[in-house]
Structure formats: structure tokens, C-alpha cells
Amino acid sequence: MGHPTTTTVAAAPRAALASLSRRLPRRVNMRRNLPALGRKLAISLTSMAIFLLLWQLSAGYLYGVEATARIERTTQEQGADAGAAMAACIASGDVSCKPNTLPFPREVVRAAGLLLADHRAIRTKQAEFAAETAELNAARAARGLAAITYTGRPSFVDQIGTSLKTVVVGFLISLLIAVPLGIVIGLNENLRIAFNWMIQVFKPVSPVVWLLLVFMIVKTLTLGSDTDTSFLISSISVGLCAMWATLVNTSVGVSSVNQDYLNVARVLQLGIGKKIFRVILPSAIPLIFTGMRITVSVAWMVLIAIELLAQSPGLGSFVWEEFQNGGSDSNAKIIVAMFVIGLVGFLLDRLMFMVQGRVSFEKAIG
């Protein structure tokens, strides 16, 4: 207490700190939870190690089968010398005669590194291109012409970005349709009956069929214009595939509002607008957001299949192109894409979970 001035100065930040520490998990809890956290971490790491081991073993087995078959085939077709040469070639690990099968974990890691390096190379190229064309583009802009843009191959990271963009647009489309429609259906029992068959019949339809349907419609609607419709087609298809969970949950949430809350609205003689926005919707929000969370997961899952088919850029077409390429590291790149798809899906779900927890008055159920 020898420095009263310091205490007064420190008071304000301390108050801020106190309010901050209230939001953070408490230290005592951290200490108490540490053993539990450590246990969780240990179990997760162990299971990951087992997973990698099994992967390594099965990749080794498949590699062996493929190699034996290749040597045998060469021996049969071209004689024992060629067979021996093939065996030596495979043993040397040369790319030209590498058995094409499930890649080893280390190959996948290497492929990930390659993809990142490729991404950096493309970024450098883009930057160079931009620097080169800066002057020209300025001149073109002055004459009212469109700028020259880089039209090179997109990198893997660009593909992830495109996929995310598609899924976000698709998700917004599904929300735009499902939430208002769900509310209207939920409020009116006759409409609910009218829409029931449609929901039941269309919900299980495969993403591929939705894509074809959207393709038919969009193709006709954009007749004559030469814009690239593949992005539009794939995002609309994603939206249509994924909207059902939100639609059903919204209508159930709206139609199953607790009678007590409705009684409050009735006794207070709330108007229809107030009744919907202050009583019915808040009560339905937990269910609506659960539906949205499912919608995001479904959207991300069908997106890959739809991109693959629609030839629209993104992770789906990346996977398909790599498969068609049949390059020595194509399989490894496909597995990299698989992990990226899984991780992004997981992150999207976490994101929705956080949003759900924020808006809902009940605790979100993980």
C-alpha cells in the first residue's frame, strides 16, 4: 500500500480484466479438468496412432499384392528377364513402375506438401502476372475496357475457397427457401398437410438427380447468354438437397410451440406479427438452428458429389481430375483432399454449433 497512485491507476484495467476473466474458463476449473483433458488427449492420440498403423499395414499389403501381380503379368507377357527388370524397378521405387494403389501415410503427407508448394508457386505467378499487366490494365481501364485477368490453373487452396463459396451460397439459398416456407407451413395445418407429401417424396432424392433437375431448368432459363452457369447450378443443387432438414425442423418448431406460451399471447391479445416474432419464432429457434446445422453438414457432403458431376471448380472436381489423371501421386492427393473435406466439414459444424449456442435460450446439444 506504499504507492496509492499506482493502485488508482491500475483500478480500471483490473476491472476490465475481471470482466474478461469472467468469460474465460476459471483457472480452478482448468486445474481440476486437466487430468480429464489429459486423458482425452491421450486416448485420442493413441487411437490416431492405431489408425495410422492400420493404414500403413493395409497400404503395405495392397502395395505387395499390386506389385506381385504386376511382376507376374510382365513375366507372362514379356518373359522372365522383363519380369526381373520390373521387380528391380519396383524395388528401386522408381515412379515409372510404381504400383498404383492405396497410398502410404508418408506419401499423403508429401502430397500435402506438394500441393502447398504448388499453391505458393501459383500465387507467385499470379503476383508476377498482376505486376506485368498493371500498366496495361490501367490503360485498358482508362479506355473503358475490362482488365486482363489471370486465367491459369487454380491451386488446391483456391479449390477449397471455391467449394466454400459454393456451399455458403447453397446454404443461403436453402435458408431463403426453407425458413420462410417452414414458418408458413408450421403456422397452418392445412398447408402442412399440403406440403407433407412433397417433403416426404423429395427429401430422399439423391443429389445427382437434383443436379440434373437444376441443370434442365437453369439451362433453359439462361438460354442465349454465355455466362458460366456451373457455379449457379451446383450451388442451387446443394441448396435444394440440403434444405429439407431446415424446412422440417422449422415447421415442427413453429407448430409445436408450448401451449403455455401461446396462452400468454392469447391473454395479452398479441397481434399476429408480435405473436410470430416474440413468441413463436424465439420458441422455435433451437429447433430451426438444429435443422440449419444438419443442413450445413448435408450441403458440404453433397457439394463434393455435385461439383464432381457438374464440372464446376472446387474440391469435387479436384478429386475427379486427380482420379482421371492417374499420376504417380494422384492417389495421395485424393487422400489429402479427403482429409481436407473432412476437416472443413467438421469446422463448419463447430461454427454452426457456436452460432446455435449463441442464439438459443436453451443450451445447444452437442
Place this chain on the structure above:
Amino acid sequence: MSIPVIEFRNVSQWYGEGESRTEVLSDINLSIAEGEFLAIVGFTGSGKTTLVNLMTGLLRPSSGQVLYRGQPIKGPAPERGIIFQNYSLLPWYTVYQNVALAVDQVYPDWSKDRREGHIRTFVEMVGLSHAIDKFPSELSGGMRQRVSIARVLATDPDLLLMDEPLGALDALTRGNLQDEILRIWSANRRTAVLITNDVDEGIFMADRILPLDPGPAAGLGPEFRIDLARPRDKTDLNHDPNFKRVRTEILNYLVALGESNRPRADNSLPLPDVQPIMPGTRSFVAAWHRD
């Protein structure tokens, strides 16, 4: 005589039709005078909530008429405010917002400041100023019911209906809230109807007690006048001969009702009419063939 605030004219209430018709209330005649505090006491499942829902207008009578100040009730209205048994607070709103929902609806012409002051006054009145920004899930049962009381009283209802408002609370909170409701009620002496299953609560709070006979097809029993001076004090009442007499009368009536309503204790069981048939005998074969 002036027009009663609430009048039931031969009201019956049933659910379902035909064979599955269950009558809940049967031929109820009731009249509640201006400024009266009426308690309706009955067993669980005797149709008390149905009775109060008829007064709010949440239910329409199957037959007969429910009049509010001489006019048939067409639907619920804030002038007949109700304190629900299960509080019915909107969980996504804070204490303030829950009361505000009602106040904004009933006084749309008031200025924002006036409404806010009004809301704060009533939250203060039920002693919840410190919890005004809390959500119902953060409150205890007694506090929730206080919010519900503040929400109704803030709209200044002409008739205050209470559907077992304290039924789910512990004895201590219950006693406190009884005092509080009485204190607030005596401030402007509106007409009030209390539905309860607690005879003591009814006697402590009301001017008149009507027992509701147990359902199905419940009707109202004889009325009991409670001529105890207000304000009433619980400890004093326990020694009041008048209180004891009325309490015994009502309890005796209810116990007698419960007795008469219980199915006759009949220990004899009807035996099934069966004849033993021995396998291999002629009668067994005959029975076999008959089937």
C-alpha cells in the same frame, strides 16, 4: 344489485363427443361480485383449471353462458389477467422483457419512459429489482412466480385470476407470496379469483370459499363465507375461533365428499362361472367338438 363481474349461467363443459364424451364441469352457476376475493377449493383433477380457463376465455363453455360484466366472454383479454400455475414466462426474455411484453401491449399509447418506469415499479413491487435482467432459467420457482405476478399486475387487470399460483412452491415461499399477493391486492381491491387445493390458503386470502366437487362432472358445493378482519395475520389466525370453525366446516365437507366419492369397499370378488372338464371324459370331447 349491480351486475356481477363474472357470472356462470348453467355452464357445462365436456371434451369429446358421443360415447367418448367426458363431462368435466356440470351445470355450474356462479356469480362473483365487484371487489370480492373468491377462492375455489377442490381436489386435483376436479376441473379447477377448466373453470378458470372459462373465466379467462381460453375455453368456451360447451353449454351455458359465461358473462363478464353482463357480456358473454368471446375470448381472452388482458382485462382478465391470469397468473398461471406454471408461471408461463417466456424463457428467451429477461424479467424486464417479460413484464414489458405485457405492458407494451396494454399501454401502447404511453411514452417509452413512462412504460419503463411502470415496468420497473412493478418488478420492484415483487422484490426482484436486483434480478431484473436475469432470464427465467436463472431464477428460483418463487422468483419466477413473482415475475408472473408482476407481469399480470402491471397491466392493472379488472379481474385477477390465479390458477393455483403457489401450488408448486415450498411452504415458506408460499406463505411469503400469499402475504405479498394480499398486500398488493388490498392496495386497490380488484375482484380476484383464487383457485387452490389448500383450504388454509383459501381461508387466509379469500372472502368466500366455494368447494368444487370432485370430477367427473364436477359441480360447485355450498359457499362458505370467511368473515375475518383484514389485514389478516397467519399466527393470529391460528388462534382465532372463527378461523378454526370455518376450517373445520370446510374440511369436514371436503372429507365427506371424498368419502362418498370413493368406490364402495366391496371385498367379495365375482367368481367366473366355469365347470371343470376332465380330459379323456365324454364331456371333454363334447366341449372340444362344440368349439
